[in-house]
Amino acid sequence: MKTEPRAKLWIVIVFLAGLFLVSSFFAGCIALLTATETPSASGNVALIKIHGPIVSGEQSGFFAEDVAASDTIIDLLETAEEDPSIKAIMIEINSPGGSAVASDEIGTAMKALxxxxxxxxxxxxxxxxxxxxxxxxxxxxxxxxVTGSIGVIGSYLEFSGLLRDWNITYEQLISGEHKDMGIPFKPLTKEERAILQGELDRIHIFFIEEVARNRNLTKEQVKELATGRIYLGIEAEELGLIDALGGRRDAEEYLRQQLNETITVAELEPPVSFLDFLSSVAEQYSFNMGYGLGESLKTTEQNQLSIRT
Known part of the structure; x- marks a missing residue:
């Protein structure tokens, strides 16, 4: 008698799991039929969006819309460059920054257009x-x-005090004096802190030099602004960090004047393959089922030294 409700419960679980798999399969088939091998545009101006934290690598999966991946952005830029119907490229930015390497990669690709x-x-x-x-x-x-914030940050969580309180010992077995520099299990020595600070300062100089070249400013001018503080758009215009106040319509008008012709904007997006879609569905399902656990593990990467702009 007691096993009957349990058997019914398993039947319901199996039915729901089967329904999920079948719906995912048909949705994937639709996605496969509608996806294209390469992104294409149906206008003479390509719009590429850079939204979210900037990261290295490719953009795929359920969390793809939350980041701007350098390889994906560069592929879209190259697609726009190679398409003879595209006369100009418009970039929509809504990003707080991220990887210094990825930012430099995208910036370099942009200037090569x-x-x-x-x-x-x-x-x-x-x-x-x-x-x-x-x-x-x-x-x-x-x-x-919010613009500016010309600076570099390096951070990680350090647990040595917590380990000491719980009588946990970190055994150091390394080959190379600074091999474990920046790990969370021991505090930085003065020498290690100086080394890391030196690298951050060097990246900061790269950042300043790039902005100076790109904005036709002197290094001294940019250095005065490169304290890491933010500037509102109205301040950025006065300081020469942007050219004018405005939004998408103003950007379109700028390109219309540059091209001296009517413009039609078409957004370029990365293609979605069948495997990408299935991966996305699986990730989304897992995320929804284990949201609390996912939130608790989301900062695992921060346990290592992270350098970002």
Whole structure:
């Protein structure tokens, strides 16, 4: 008698699991039929969006829309460059920054383009987001947009005090004096702190030099602004960090004048393959089922030294 409700419960679970798999399969088939091998545009101006933290690598999976991956952005830029129907490229930026390497990669690819580029900053185009914006020919921002933040940060969680309180010992077995520098199980020595600070300062100089070149400013001018503080759009215009206040319509008008023709904007997006879709569905399902656990583990990566703009 007691096993009957349990058997019914298992039947319901199996039915729901089967329904999920079948619906995922058919949705994947639809996605496969509608996906394209390469992104394409149906206008003469390509719109590429850089939203979220800037990271290295490719953009795929359920969390893809939450980050701006350098390889994916560069692929879209190259697609726009190679498409003869595309006359100019418009960049929408809403990013607080992220990886210094990824920001530099995208900025370098931007400057290698042979077509007019314009960017407009929405809520935020700070740090690495501003680095990329400065690589375009012309920058617009809302008067209240957050820009600037020309600086570098390196951080990690350090647990040595907690381990000591719980009588846990970190045994150091390394080959190379500084091999375990920046791990969370021991505090930094003065020498290690000086080494890491030196590397951060060097990246900061790279950042300053790039902005100075991109914005036609002197290194001294940028250095005065490169304290890591943010500037609202209205301040950034006065300081020469952006060209004008405005948004998408202003960016479109700028390109219309540059091209001297009517423009049609088409957004370029990375293609979605069948495998990408299935991976996305699986990730989303797992995320929804284990949201609390996911939140608790989300900062695992922060246990290692992270350098970002």
């Amino acid at each position: 042979n077509k007019p580029t314009v960017s407009y900053i929405r809520e935020v185009g700070a740090s690495g987001g501003y680095w990329i914006a400065s690589s375009t020919d012309y920058i617009f921002a809302n008067r209240m947009s």
